[in-house]
Amino acid sequence: MASDSLSPGLLLDGGELLLTEGSMLTPETYCAYVEEVSAGGASILVLRIGKDMPFSAIPPDLISACNAADVTLASVASDVSSSTVVRAVYMALASEQRLALQASVDLFAVISAAVGRGEGVSGIVAAWKKQTGVPVLVADMLGRVLAGSANDLDIDPTLLPELALQSHKPRTPIRIPDADVTITALGSPKPRGLLIAGTSPMVPVDLAALTSFLGLELERLWLADEPSRQRRAEVVGAVLSARTEAAARSKLRSAGLADKLYHVVVVDPGGEDITQLVAEAALLFRGGMARIQGRYVEIIVGHEDPVLASLERLLHPLAAGVGAMVTPGHLAVSRTQALAAVHASAVAGRPITFNQGIIFDWLADTVDAVEALAFSDAILAPIEAGDPEGILLATLRTWMEENCSLQGTCERMNIHRHTLRARLRKIEAQLGQPLEALQTRTELWLAINIRPITRWPEV
Template sequence: MPLTVADLLALRDLRLTLIAGEGGRDRVIEAAHVSELARPGEWLHGGELLMTAGVVLPTDRRSCRGFVGDVVEGGAAALAFGVGHGQPHREPPRELVAAAEAAGLPLLVVPDEVPFIAVTKAVFAALAAEDRRALEHTVDVQRRLTVAATSGGGLNAILKVWLHATGRAAVVTDLLGRELVAVGESAPALLAAGRTVLDEVGGRGLLGSASVAVNGLTVAVRPIGARRLRGHVLLARPPQPQPGTLDAALVSLLTLELERRHLADEPRRRAGAEALARLLDGLPDDKAESLLDTFRLASPSVRGLAVVAGVGEADDLAADLALVLPGGLVRWSEDTVEALVVDEVDVIALLDRFAPQRPAGVGAALRPGSAAVSLRQARALLATSARLGRPAEAGEHSPSRLLLTLGPPELLASFADTVLAPVDAADQRGQLLATLRAWLDANSAWDVTAQRLGVHRHTVRNRIDRIEQLTGRTLTTASARYELWLALEARDALAYVETGRVGAPDSSPRPH
């Protein structure tokens, strides 16, 4: 326990007496300091027992209040006043006693026969004894935690010892913030508070840690893992300061346990990779669904996922995805990780967490028997994702536009401008291009186009005639229509690459 004013008063050899600030008996003393300055506050760090004989202290009310106020502002735990023969004062000045009482500052009287150095030695001897007890306690807790870690009881055994030894609630979570083990009555509140920062902290990997206060509960969030993040431990702040080595010891042992789990999980990951290979080789729907059932996946459709990992990271990324994805159907080869995901998985959020800024493709949702098709789509989208700088999903844009994104942007722009520049020059409001897009999408049907644009069919005809005159192309031929359509698609692809939107502003229908 830390040294308090009451503990110091209990040391009989010092014969100290408390004459003011009775309510401060529980104040913690962290050091002892002697000063005869009129304003010693700026030299204090906080928590000191400040000793003085009042050599330069005036005894009037204003001066005593100013002195006590300065000591309190400096953070002193208590004030000790030396009196007796050879001292400036035979007893503490009454105004000093009154000022200390008014400020709630414990005021101790040091008798003549007790030198300040004796008080100083006693304080530091008590502090050294407390440090020794804290060290012994830390060593004992570390030993008990180590015994628990080697007992085969896993995370639960380690945290039970932790709670018994420290009284602090703790929660261990996996990579997605899901609870693995929890101890202590405040564990549910601990997890709720920690989840407010887990996503942000997890995004920084093993370098991510935080301390958050929610509803009066302070929670420390620490990463667990050796070379790669495996989870987090959430710890309640101790009621009294404790050596940081205790938290570090717990994190180290939890890391060993989660790494052991990771290695023990290798057969399951291998089984998932083999099952994925069987699905990709081609299985009838009934057999594919039966295979998914063995991995506890009951979904009418699956999506292929392909990710290009960083150099030397494919194995670890595959292991992370196998842990967090339902079923764990994941495999890797060279620098590419492939997986099957079910509909309820937020793939984009998953990639943002585990493979940020990495090229990734997501195939269409298809029947389990067509998993190979979806995964081929995902692999084909990797080049597009690399150019876009974000994951590319099948179905979010047309296949033709997907192919166009693979071409150099300057080439697309040159082609589109060559075909559409005459229309751009004469069509400041963009009505001609909007009409052309709607007409082509309607398979050249006049009435359908007019209805979609909200104009008369003759207006549509007039605009298409105008486009023919400007471009020199006869739109009754399929080749001319295709060329104009391809130019519009090229502009849409450019807009998609630059802004992530499908559809360029100047080629979309406008209200009329």
């Protein structure tokens, strides 16, 4: 755009190179003129200078005004024609576009080579960073880092699980407050992971190629996991039908789960693809212990699995029931409870957890807390009197929680049967009552469960 008007803003659409001889410019109008140029969105202001021009050099005050308004200022000699300036601009733009296109082609080739060599997600990310210098991080749907580093992006890695949860809802914007990063869900139509990328004005290409390659790679990994999912489904069935605590625990450990306690989660997929739901559960829950059983999806979940805390958000609006927390040998019981809870979930519109201790909620509402604790202390006092380290009390609690099973208690406490029997005989001696008596067991069971968990010794 060539104009000597003092009000060129009306002529500008943004992005122009504005060429002027400055015939109407005076020191008094510099600031107003530059602000007009800035408001019009001109990319650069060019002043024609020469002996036969109004200005033989750029005035220092005009330089100051442009600096203050962050307007780029340049000069061109009076004998340079406007068409020459236009050609120079187009040649520069064409050169820039060629460089950007070549950079895109080079990047595409490097990433394609990484994929072809089977380097996976980490190889794709390494190729991107080497070619662009921009750090990126790829996380799965649990927020676990698959490639890249949170430190390179200066973000808190503990935020990744929450960001992964947000990606399940397409309309929810995914962002980290006060962080200069771009966050993209990978995979279509279902998200398989997250791409978090830094920003840099030096990057010649956008993230489209990287996002496509990573999305395809994660989808490939997801499909490749199908045989493994089938094997884990068989393990779920074997655990639920195991006859002993040791057998159930051994099968879980062979699948990579070493928690002491577990839940069974039962999900009604409703109108969703049940096979797809099993695959997603295998990605979301640690260990991926999921199977299809009739119209439901059944999942074995360790009680420390972080996904349990976000179950409602993850599965909404699907009906889901969660069985009680049990040892591996009692997972069939937890499954029965979860099946009962899933029906209530459909009515309640949220996941329902079977509350095995519901009687204590009732007691808390009907019995004075001080009196309840006094009862507990009175019942357990004879045992505590001769048990300063709390070993007998811890043994009694475990034995009661294991439904008075010697084998279950020994396995859970990692002690010999002779040791357990000796401790139980000592408890009977201190109580002066046989543990086989129903009244004794009932009183002990109530006393143990009334006492706050914080008052139990760590043994």
